[in-house]
Amino acid sequence: MVVDDLRGAMFSRSRSKDRQPRVRWRGALAPPSGFDSLVSVGVGVSGPVALWASAEGAPKLHERDEQPGGASFPRTRPSAEPAVALAAYNDSLTAATVAVIPALSVAYPHVQQFPDGAFLVVGARCSWTDSGPEQNAIVIGADGRIIRRGCLGDGLQHVQVAADGTIWAGYFDEGVFGNLGWGGPNSPDPLGAAGIVAWSRVFEKTWELDPDEGLVADCYALNVAPDAVWACTYTDFPVVRIADGHEQVHDTEDVTGPSGIIAAHDRVGLIGTYRDPSRLIVGSLTDGVFTETSRTNLWAPDGAALPMAQVHCRGSVTHFFSNRDWYTFDLNEFE
Numbered sequence: 001m002v003v004d005d006l007r008g009a010m011f012s013r014s015r016s017k018d019r020q021p022r023v024r025w026r027g028a029l030a031p032p033s034g035f036d037s038l039v040s041v042g043v044g045v046s047g048p049v050a051l052w053a054s055a056e057g058a059p060k061l062h063e064r065d066e067q068p069g070g071a072s073f074p075r076t077r078p079s080a081e082p083a084v085a086l087a088a089y090n091d092s093l094t095a096a097t098v099a100v101i102p103a104l105s106v107a108y109p110h111v112q113q114f115p116d117g118a119f120l121v122v123g124a125r126c127s128w129t130d131s132g133p134e135q136n137a138i139v140i141g142a143d144g145r146i147i148r149r150g151c152l153g154d155g156l157q158h159v160q161v162a163a164d165g166t167i168w169a170g171y172f173d174e175g176v177f178g179n180l181g182w183g184g185p186n187s188p189d190p191l192g193a194a195g196i197v198a199w200s201r202v203f204e205k206t207w208e209l210d211p212d213e214g215l216v217a218d219c220y221a222l223n224v225a226p227d228a229v230w231a232c233t234y235t236d237f238p239v240v241r242i243a244d245g246h247e248q249v250h251d252t253e254d255v256t257g258p259s260g261i262i263a264a265h266d267r268v269g270l271i272g273t274y275r276d277p278s279r280l281i282v283g284s285l286t287d288g289v290f291t292e293t294s295r296t297n298l299w300a301p302d303g304a305a306l307p308m309a310q311v312h313c314r315g316s317v318t319h320f321f322s323n324r325d326w327y328t329f330d331l332n333e334f335e
Contacts, residue, residue: 057082153191
């Protein structure tokens with residue numbers, strides 16, 4: 001998951017040690033042998049999925065091109081393709097499955113796993129060129145063999161694989177409105193113009209929001225749960241529930257910049273705001289409105305501030321990854 005410092009980092013201010021609720025520390029993910037640098041981590045149906053590289057190879061996957069005047073832009077491909085290990089943890093700290101790829105051709109990778117054990121790696125950025133789009137999506141067998149390549153477009157903020165193998169993608173603004181050759185007068189519309197898109201395993205669109213409705217300028221939070229897909233999107237930050245090919249939009253009040261969304265039965269929790277990434281806002285959905293019932297903060301197990309972390313949500317659970325350390329918070333355990 002690509003997360004900027006404001007939306008993806010859990011806050012660093014010191015806090016009182018007697019506050020609730022607290023996240024649970026699950027432990028530190030163990031790296032595969034020979035690959036000690038965590039490049040990317042996500043959460044699949046069965047637990048964490050991670051992409052590891054060597055200390056020398058990892059920086060190649062997060063390179064930027066420097067421009068005159070100090071501006072820099074993320075590369076779509078590494079300058080040299082490092083070897084990587086894909087690891088599925090199945091709700092454990094030790095990988096149950098590891099697949100080694102001798103050379104990875106995409107940068108800023110998202111990683112997921114399909115129900116049959118194959119891996120999905122998707123580069124967050126993707127250019128359109130005169131010869132067509134870059135191939136930023138790769139299906140890799142559990143044996144490390146590349147099964148398929150394709151394109152999911154530019155600007156991938158979230159990628160999650162559902163239990164039925166559907167790939168759900170949430171796009172940030174450049175993936176919605178166009179950049180890197182997409183959306184120009186002589187190039188195709190961005191593949192992520194709808195903001196939220198469902199793809200098949202062979203990289204064909206199976207569903208998307210209506211791009212003309214403009215519901216998504218940036219998909220801030222996405223959660224592929226067992227019975228629905230949940231999202232919270234810029235600009236108005238509604239709670240969006242997608243099920244059976246239809247979306248329901250619920251208006252919110254005083255919600256800005258969430259990095260995560262979780263759901264349990266008739267309750268929904270939003271994780272983080274622009275000002276306070278540890279904020280937890282819980283409410284219910286009624287008649288097209290998210291009605292807030294509580295607003296509090298999440299704390300580390302010892303009552304201190306949560307460390308800086310990536311945020312991934314599945315069902316009722318928020319997963320926080322601070323480098324190798326894995327923390328969780330389950331909305332079902334919060335009254």
